[in-house]
Each structure stands twice: as C-alpha cells, then as structure tokens.
Amino acid sequence: MNFRTFINQPKWGILLKVIPLTAIFCLTKWFIHQRHWEMGKSDSQIGSLLAAVTFILAFVLTATLNDYRASEDMPDQIVNAVETIQDTNLLIAARQPDYDPTLLTQGLAELLNSVLLCLKQNKPFLRVENAATNLNQLLVPLSKFCEAPLISRIQGEQAKVRLIAARIQRIRDTEFLAPAYPLLHILLIAASVAMLTTFTDDFSTNLLVTGFLFTSFMYLLLLIYDLENPFEYNGTSSADINLSSIEQSYHRLDRG
Structure with missing residues (x-):
C-alpha cells in the first residue's frame, strides 16, 4: 500500500477535515499571544x-453509536428476508417441474435493486414499497404448488423488508439528536474561546495541549455528525453502512 492510497482510505476522512481547522486555531492562538490579548490564566x-464538553461529547457519541450499531445489520436483514423467499421459490421449483421460478426471482432482484437505488441515488422509498407489492402477483403461480404455511412465511418476509426499509428511511431523513446539538455547539464555542484567550507560564506546552484538545473535540463532533446518518452514500461520509451484501445478492438473483 503506497502513501497516497493509505491517506485516501475513508477512515482518514474526518481527520483530514479537522487538520486545517486545527492549523487555524493554533495560528489564531499564536497571534493572540503575540498581541498579548490573553484575558486570564488557565485555572480549575x-x-x-x-x-463538561468532554462529558457531553461522550454522551452524544454513545447514543449515536447505539443507533449506528442497530443500523449495521439492516442490509443483512433485508438480504436474509429476500433469500428466504428465494429458498422457498427454488424448493417448490425442485418439487414441481411445472413451476417456473424465474419471474419471482427477477421480482426479488428488482426489490433489492430498488433498495440500492433509494440509498445510493436518493430515489423515493416508494420504489421499495412498490417492488414489495409487485411480488404479490408473482406469488400467484407459486401459491398453486405450495401449502398455505409457506405462503404465510413468504408474506412475513415481505413485511420484514417493508419494515426495515421504513426504518432505514426514518434514520436517513431524521436527526434524532438534533435537540442536543445547540448545547454541544455552545459548549464547544465557549471551550474554544477559553483555550484561545487563556495562558500558562509555558506558551509552547499550552499551544500543544490546546491544539490536541481542539483537534479531539472537532474530530468527535464530525464523527457524531457522520455516524448519525449512516445511509448517506454521497461521497462525503467515512462511516456509511456497508451495502455489499445487498449488491451481491442482487447480482446473484439478477443472473437467475
């Protein structure tokens, strides 16, 4: 792995955004020190x-991480539901030579494709609902060859896909922690001003410590913003949920 590839990894995205802000902070603090504009000495x-800033950041980050972890397996849950329907589809095809599983397979592929389009291209989630509803017509031939419990199982998996898609839409379109941000912003501004305008006996040490503190605070703030919406896929996030399971299942079904 060369240096450029190493730096371009998504995990470094937030840090690369914070470094210029840290440079501006350090230059501003140096300028204030040179002008003797400090307002007091750092104290308890x-x-x-x-x-207080550290506590609020930790609190908000913990809540955001809990939501993020709950979102991580949603793509796998969708794939599991679709693959379960496909398993039943292939089972009936193996038992009943007169049954053609191709149409339902393509319908399931279209359902997964609609999820990918909604997430990656920001299409309306109505596409997922329509694709799930269209499966009903494709289940009519299947219902002639299988027992009622199997049909009920398939409809249960349909409902699961709808439910998970609705949850993904709600997570993507809603800022659940928005009321906490005003307090967090006020505290961060106050802390930044305090670090800029207070001094210690050793300016170099003070500059180094406050620079690290500012970097940490800004990094955690941007990380919270990034984690709160794990379904962005707009090229600016470094913490989007992995959709490879949906993509792999879609291509497998699309090939028939």
Whole structure:
C-alpha cells in the first residue's frame, strides 16, 4: 500500500477535515499571544468547562453509536428476508417441474435493486414499497404448488423488508439528536474561546495541549455528525453502512 492510497482510505476522512481547522486555531492562538490579548490564566474553572464538553461529547457519541450499531445489520436483514423467499421459490421449483421460478426471482432482484437505488441515488422509498407489492402477483403461480404455511412465511418476509426499509428511511431523513446539538455547539464555542484567550507560564506546552484538545473535540463532533446518518452514500461520509451484501445478492438473483 503506497502513501497516497493509505491517506485516501475513508477512515482518514474526518481527520483530514479537522487538520486545517486545527492549523487555524493554533495560528489564531499564536497571534493572540503575540498581541498579548490573553484575558486570564488557565485555572480549575477552565478545566471544568473542558470536562463538561468532554462529558457531553461522550454522551452524544454513545447514543449515536447505539443507533449506528442497530443500523449495521439492516442490509443483512433485508438480504436474509429476500433469500428466504428465494429458498422457498427454488424448493417448490425442485418439487414441481411445472413451476417456473424465474419471474419471482427477477421480482426479488428488482426489490433489492430498488433498495440500492433509494440509498445510493436518493430515489423515493416508494420504489421499495412498490417492488414489495409487485411480488404479490408473482406469488400467484407459486401459491398453486405450495401449502398455505409457506405462503404465510413468504408474506412475513415481505413485511420484514417493508419494515426495515421504513426504518432505514426514518434514520436517513431524521436527526434524532438534533435537540442536543445547540448545547454541544455552545459548549464547544465557549471551550474554544477559553483555550484561545487563556495562558500558562509555558506558551509552547499550552499551544500543544490546546491544539490536541481542539483537534479531539472537532474530530468527535464530525464523527457524531457522520455516524448519525449512516445511509448517506454521497461521497462525503467515512462511516456509511456497508451495502455489499445487498449488491451481491442482487447480482446473484439478477443472473437467475
């Protein structure tokens, strides 16, 4: 792996955004120090403010991570539901030579493709609902060859796909932690101003420590923004949920 490839990995995206902000912060602090514009010496009150910012960041990050973990297996749940329907489809085809499983297979492929289009191209989620509803017509030939419990099982998997797609849409379109951001922003601004305008006896050490603190705070803030919407797929996120399972299942079904 060369250096450019190493740096271009998604995991470095947030840090690369923060570094210019840190440079501006350090230059501003140096300029204030040169002008003797510091307003006071760092004390326990400043430490309490920094501790409060750390606490709020940790609290919001923990809540965001919990939502992110709940989102991680949603693509796999959709694939599992679709593959379960396909298993029943192939089972009936093996038992009944007169049954053609191709139409239902293509319908399932279209269902997965609609999920990919909604996520990657920001198409309306109505496409997923329509694709799931269209399966009903494709299940009519299947129902002639299989027992009622199998049809009920397939309809249960249809409902699961609808439910998960609705949850994905809600996660993508809703900021669940929006009420917490004003307080977080106020505290971050206050902490940044305090770090810029207070001094210690050793300016170099103070600059180094406050630079690291500012970098950490901004990194965690951007990470929270990134994790809160794990279904963006607009090229700016470094923490999008992996859709490879849906893509692989779609291509497999599309090939028949």
